[in-house]
Amino acid sequence: MADANVSTQQAEQGKPTWRDFVLPPFLAAFFDSVTEVLAPLPPWARILVFLSTGLAWYGAKRIKHVWKTLSTLRKSAPGLLGAARIAVAVMAGIGVAFAFSLIVDLSTPEPCAPATEIRMITAAETLWHLTEKARQYEKEQLADGCAPVRVTVAEAPALGRLIDALNSDWERQDTGGTEPYVRLEGLQPDGWIASSEGEAQLVEAAVRDPGLLTIGAPVAGDQLVLAMLPGAARRVERELKAAEGVELRQAWQVVTGKLGMRVARPYPETSGAALSGAADMREAGLEQAERGMLRAPLPSLTVTKLLCAFHARRSEQIALFIPAHSVADYNDAQLTAQAKREGCPEIGLFGSDRLEAVRLQGMHALDYPFVSMRWPRQHSAARQAVVDHFASWLRAHPLFSESAPPDSYESRSLTETRRRLDTEIRPSFGLHVLVDMSGSARELLRAPASAAIRALPDVLGPKDRVSVSGLAAGSRAGPARLDELAREASLEEMDEPARAVEAAQFRGWDAAISAALEKVGGDEPHAVVVLTDGRLDNEEPGDAATTVGRALQRAESVTGLSVLVVGGGTCRVTQLKGTAKPYACRAVAEVPQALADTVLTAKGWR
Structure with missing residues (x-):
């Protein structure tokens, strides 16, 4: 810091002043x-x-x-x-x-000394709250007009990627063309607000350095609720005779049984709040319902993305299994900037479009502990003192105005729930990604497709397998050629196909997807996702919808087809003919996010 001050003084000495003029x-x-x-x-x-x-x-x-x-x-x-x-x-x-x-x-006041920056991460649904508290903390620390502390807040990675980042000094191997290089996962954090103590303990147990994480006291309190539109909430209340103090199993049977509603929640493998909900379902004897959650509506990675999806498809037949504070956030339009960029800029609504919460008894508390991080070779006692002071301040200024209800249980271990999801409840899932490697896709697909494949472990389980192939034709309207980049790879092996995509030549012509479907067969069921800058109507001869539909129907091991079009293209074939298998085609801007969402949907194509 002293060197920085000297450099600043030298720079100021070289500037012209009023006396020079x-x-x-x-x-x-x-x-x-x-x-x-x-x-x-x-x-x-x-x-x-x-x-x-x-x-x-x-x-x-x-x-x-x-x-x-x-x-x-x-x-x-x-x-x-x-x-x-x-x-x-x-x-x-x-x-x-x-x-x-x-x-x-x-x-002229004396120049302020450089502020000490501390970096925090948290789940998407608490990002706005932590950011607001950080700004309040900075204002309270002002002295003589100077801010001694600056708090930067970012969204935490999904659980699997968070663990990997913590075990690799917050770095990951990447490639530029064929040359590997190291890049940061993001800003290296000093602290993490976990959704629950159970989530923090799950991550702590998977981190190799026992001194890296220190789980502190809670800085908020909340619990999961069933949220729905007012009309649906009135029907649930009439059936349950009360809107407060209902056991989860009883409420679930009424909502999904008597009223025929469907329950949506984020993916437990990527959301700490949803993982806590999976633990509640397990203890309530709802494991069969847990198995059916793969076919739940609105598959999403986070609570915030789920709220965005619900906003676009508001229905009294859908209930959301989310934290109570997220219901208030939805009604008051307090969502993260990231969610607003993803298509719901006016998510706060009034009247009949507001969400109402049915509170449940015996739920695990979401207690949001402050987890400090002490990175090897970078630890500073002075910096740690600032982090500890911020943690103490947050305990006195909780993230949410309401604490967890007294009838909620303390946070419990989620390790067994995660193990059962990975090994017993979740069936294995097969995925085949076809990357358009025609010459026109070189600039549009190389980097996004590689990043999307590298991020697949966020939505994969230990039993899931992924194959990746390049798709192109040697001549205009020529036969499809598949170049195998990975075959039946596990979630730990996604770097290899990602690097292969970055190193690929991307030359040739657009290939017919119908011909490609005939080449991706196998013994195990798998979904097929095509990443392309082209169109489906390059099929010859005849109608693309019929040609692709029949090819999909003939591919016995293919459970469904999804086409993601990048680069400003459009989907001209919105439905297929001659098949009852699931099909989707959409234009996308963010390929990694779109592929992850597609995988969550495809896991229900069984």
């Missing part, structure tokens, strides 16, 4: 010399010098009258009076300039 060069140099001499003096001493200069000027005016009476002396030294006047005038001018400089110095 007002004074001639020789006077400016003389003034700088005088300033340098007087700089060590305290302000009162410099004021005294200024007053003395003023008295000298006044004395010069009086000398004129004295010399008029001493005509003999004036005649004997005719240039003496003029020289004296010039000298005193110069000194007076310098005094005025110095006085102006002194006024400027006294009125």
Whole structure:
């Protein structure tokens, strides 16, 4: 920090000042010399010098009258009076300039020392709340107009990627063309607000360095609720006879059984809040319902993305299994900037479009502990003191105004729930990604497709397998050619196909998707996702909807087809003919996010 101050001072010394524009060069140099001499003096001493200069000027005016009476002396030294006047005038001018400089110095506050930056991460649904608290904390720490602390807040990675980042100094291997290089996962955090102590313990147990994480006290309290539109909430209340104090199993049976509603929630493998909900369902004896959640509506990675999806498809037949504070966020339009960029800029609504929460008894608390991070070789006691102070301040200023209800249980371990999801409840899932490697896709697809494949572990389980192939034709309307980049790869092996995509040549012509479907068969069921900049109507001959539909139907091991079009293209074939298998085609801007969402949807195509 001292080096930074020195550099700043040197830069300021080289800048032109007002005296360089007002004074001639020789006077400016003389003034700088005088300033340098007087700089060590305290302000009162410099004021005294200024007053003395003023008295000298006044004395010069009086000398004129004295010399008029001493005509003999004036005649004997005719240039003496003029020289004296010039000298005193110069000194007076310098005094005025110095006085102006002194006024400027006294009125300009001392520059602020660089603020200590601390970096925090948290789940998407608490991002807005933590950011607001960070701004409030910064204001309260102001001293003499200077901010000693700056708090940066970012969204935490999904659980699997979070663990990987913590085990690799927050770095990951990447490639540029064929050359590997190391890049940061994002801003290396000093702290993490986990959704629950159980989530923090799950991550802590998977981190190799036992001293990296320190789980602190909670900074908020909440619980999961069933949220729905007002009309649906009234029907649920009538069936349950009360809107408060209902057991989860009873409420679930009424909502999904008697009323025929469907429950949506984020993917437990990517959302700590949803993982807590999966633990609640397991303890309530709803494991069969948990198995069916793969076919739940609105598949989403986070609570915030789920709210965005619900906003676009508001229905009284859908209930959301989300934290209580997220219901208030939806009604008050307090969503993260990221969610607003993803298509729901006016998510806060009124009246019949507001969400209402059915509170449940016996739920695990979402207690949001403050988890400190001490990175090897980068630990600073002074910096840690700032982090600890912010944690203490947050405990006194909780993220949410309401605490967890008294009938909620304490946060419990989520390790067993995560294990059962990975090994028993979730069936294995097969995915085949076809990357358009025609020449026109080189610039549009190389980097986005690689990033999307590298991010697939966020939505994959340990039993899932992924194949990746390049798709192109050797000539216009020629036969489809598949170049295998990965076959039946596990979630730990996604870097290899991602690098292969970045190193690929991307040359050739668009290939017919119907021909590609005939080449991706296999014994195990799998979904097919096509990443392309082209169109489906390049099929020859005949109607693309019929040609692709029949090819999809003939591919017995393919459970469904999804086409993601990048680069501003459009989907001209919105439905297929000749098949009952799931099909979707959409234009996308963010390929990694679109592929992740597609995988969540495809997991229900069984």
